[in-house]
Amino acid sequence: MQLDIQSLSHQYHSGKTAKLAINALSLNIKPGILGLLGPNGAGKSSLMRILATIIKPTAGKILWQGQDIVKSPQVLRNELGYLPQYFGVYDQLSAIEFLHYIASLKGLTQSKAHQVIAELINKLNLTHVANMPLKGYSGGMKQRIGIAQALLNDPKLLIIDEPTVGLDPHERANFRQLLTELAGERCIIFSTHIVADVESIANHIAIMNAGQLIQSDSPNSLLQKMTNKCWQLTTDFNELKHIQHEFIVSHSVRKQNNVVLNIVADHCPDARATARPPSLEDAYLYFTSMQQPQAGIARAS
Structure with missing residues (x-):
């Protein structure tokens, strides 16, 4: 079937x-x-x-x-x-x-x-x-x-x-x-x-x-396709907007005066970042961000 x-x-x-x-x-x-x-x-x-x-x-x-x-x-x-x-x-x-x-x-x-x-x-x-x-x-x-x-x-x-x-x-x-x-x-x-x-x-x-x-x-x-593409970074709020502009942020948690970010990127986004296990949401955000609608063509759902 x-x-x-x-x-x-x-x-x-x-x-x-x-x-x-x-x-x-x-x-x-x-x-x-x-x-x-x-x-x-x-x-x-x-x-x-x-x-x-x-x-x-x-x-x-x-x-x-x-x-x-x-x-x-x-x-x-x-x-x-x-x-x-x-x-x-x-x-x-x-x-x-x-x-x-x-x-x-x-x-x-x-x-x-x-x-x-x-x-x-x-x-x-x-x-x-x-x-x-x-x-x-x-x-x-x-x-x-x-x-x-x-x-x-x-x-x-x-x-x-x-x-x-x-x-x-x-x-x-x-x-x-x-x-x-x-x-x-x-x-x-x-x-x-x-x-x-x-x-x-x-x-x-x-x-x-x-x-x-x-x-x-x-x-x-x-x-498996997301291996070595998922990172965690603890930073302060002053850097948050810049990081969100440069990278895919799949999750963020406030921790005292800092923020812990789950980042999806092909390469390590920052020397302070550490590798983490990927999630299906990471994969979804990564692949959909790679392919955006072409300019000039209307899309319908």
């Missing part, structure tokens, strides 16, 4: 202006969790909408188990679960009523829908609020309903776009644990600009910037 993206490109047109969202992107996705990282405007949401067969790309192919989903989108739709970045619900409906409505749109029989919904409500810890109107749900509870609707047809490909925006740390941790449990033989694509949301659960990381795929590797391999 795999999703094969080949030389994918997509442009949006606004009057005479062409906005390039995706530029010649190729990526092979296998079972497990793919963390799709990139800053806002990198093209992640455009890619998610294309993979969810909502829009068609300008160029390129997408093969799901060898079949072209651009030409035959229904091939994938039968095995697809999708949670978009902005997921709306009918506030007056209860969770059970809403999920039965979505199940009917997905073509589930009434008896099958009843069985699946009962299982999902239990699995997602929503039993105590299953009959409560959705308008009373917290952000985390609504995200669980979003996952439930995406899982109604037991999808082989699960696409989740920026799912933790607005969630508190506890809800984000619960969401990550849920995705880990769901992975199994599924292909899960988790798109985010928050590195911490994927570093502990993804078995593969893809980094986008300015519409291009700039890195695609395992977390360990990305960390």
Whole structure:
């Protein structure tokens, strides 16, 4: 089971202006969790909408188990679960009523829908609020309903776009644990600009910037690429702005009258600096800073 993206490109047109969202992107996705990282405007949401067969790309192919989903989108739709970045619900409906409505749109029989919904409500810890109107749900509870609707047809490909925006740390941790449990033989694509949301659960990381795929590797391999590029420096606040201008600072902590900086640089930034182990956030900041959007070309997310 795999999703094969080949030389994918997509442009949006606004009057005479062409906005390039995706530029010649190729990526092979296998079972497990793919963390799709990139800053806002990198093209992640455009890619998610294309993979969810909502829009068609300008160029390129997408093969799901060898079949072209651009030409035959229904091939994938039968095995697809999708949670978009902005997921709306009918506030007056209860969770059970809403999920039965979505199940009917997905073509589930009434008896099958009843069985699946009962299982999902239990699995997602929503039993105590299953009959409560959705308008009373917290952000985390609504995200669980979003996952439930995406899982109604037991999808082989699960696409989740920026799912933790607005969630508190506890809800984000619960969401990550849920995705880990769901992975199994599924292909899960988790798109985010928050590195911490994927570093502990993804078995593969893809980094986008300015519409291009700039890195695609395992977390360990990305960390290995950062060998001898991560440093720690304790300095005073008078030097802080200069250092931030010259180098990538991934983290800073105030310590009495000084500040301790985590710096990412190809060479030792200062004689006082010491080497430190890299983090996935270091890698993300390093690779996205190396590739900036070209002047004169508009970008769209």
